[in-house]
Amino acid sequence: MRILIIGAGIFGASTAYHLAREGADVLVVDANHSGKGTLAGAGIACPWVEDDADIERYRLCIAGARYHRQLLAELASQAGADIGFAPVGALVLSEDQERLAQLEARLNGHRAEAPEIGTVTPVPAARARQMFPPLRDGLGGLSISGGARVDGKLLTATLMRAAIAAGATVHNDNVSLERTGNGVRALDGSGNPIAADQIIVTSGVWAPQLLSPLGIAHPVTLRRGQISHLGLNGIDTRDWPVVLPLNSHYFVPFDDSRLVVGATFEADVGFDYRVTAAGQHEVLTKALTIAPGLADATLIETRIGFRPFGPTDRPIFGRAPGFDNLILGNGLAATGLTIGPYCGKLLADLALGRDSGFDITPFAPR
Helix, strand or coil: CEEEEECCCHHHHHHHHHHHCCCCEEEEEECCCCCEHHHHCCCEECHHHCCCCCHHHHHHHHHHHHHHHHHHHHHHCCCCCCCCCECCCEEEECCCHHHHHHHHHHHHHHCCCCHHHCCEEEECHHHHHHHCCCCCCCCCEEEECCCEECCHHHHHHHHHHHHHHCCCEEEECCCEEEEECCEEEEECCCCCEECCCEEEECCHHHHHHHHHHHCCCCCCEEEEEEEEEEECCCCCCCCCCEEEECCCCEEEEECCCEEEEECCCECCCCCCCCCCHHHHHHHHHHHHHHCHHHCCCEEEEEEEEEEEECCCCCCEEEECCCCCCEEEEECCHHHHHHHHHHHHHHHHHHHCCCCCCCCCHHHCCC
């Protein structure tokens, strides 16, 4: 069976890897657009702090975070494989003690189904500053030992290398789609047909334009995120936790004295791939309000990511209604690096006709 995957972000890369390792003939075609959310994303793996009102989505997030551990072990068994995963814990911050108490109770209530949460411990302000030295005085929170960080760019590249090692082929090209009866045919940038038994579209915010000629109104919209990378020369940040203020932007430390801060959440900007004055001001102002100790940090770069959002917070993945050979995967929003690898596995199982053990019906395209 030959399977064409259009789009090589985290969703497509994971799908390609899981298909190729099972022996499928996989072709990945990516247009190499600027602004892929995967490559700009901070890489926070701590979904348990999110609202659990949508229990189906919450369970997907729990499964996604759990799968990171399994994938880490799987890829680590391959020579030189590294997904940039580090279980450094998370520090949730707030001045609202009632909100922190409610979150602590909710997290402890989910530990039976999500033991990966680990230990949840109240953290006084003095201890919070020991854990994250740039923090301002008087701000405490909760420590979640199961929180982790992941380098999205490295994870995606590692998955693609593993897919290629398992036999997948990757090309950079523009693809178009046309309807053929109850099926879909793909054409390359020169208009030549691409042979494929099944077609999987995981092209994020670019998918609606790709699917429009098929009569599919794909309900995915773009949110621009501006995410800054700060350098702290001579400071060892490798063991700092991921910091998640409840009412502000996040902080994600990496091994090379680097701290990622952000991000803006901008709708109605289109494919405007720019760092803006207002966006940069927002990111730095919020960062320095929470962590004034970063005032002397070096601004290394600010990345732009176009996040794909569906009409609800749920991702969209499954077989496209009315088409025999078309599968869609999209709408990972701001949790792509947490759930993307697992969602890719679920799409691979779907394409291969396998029971994944996880009900994807609530996320099916309509």
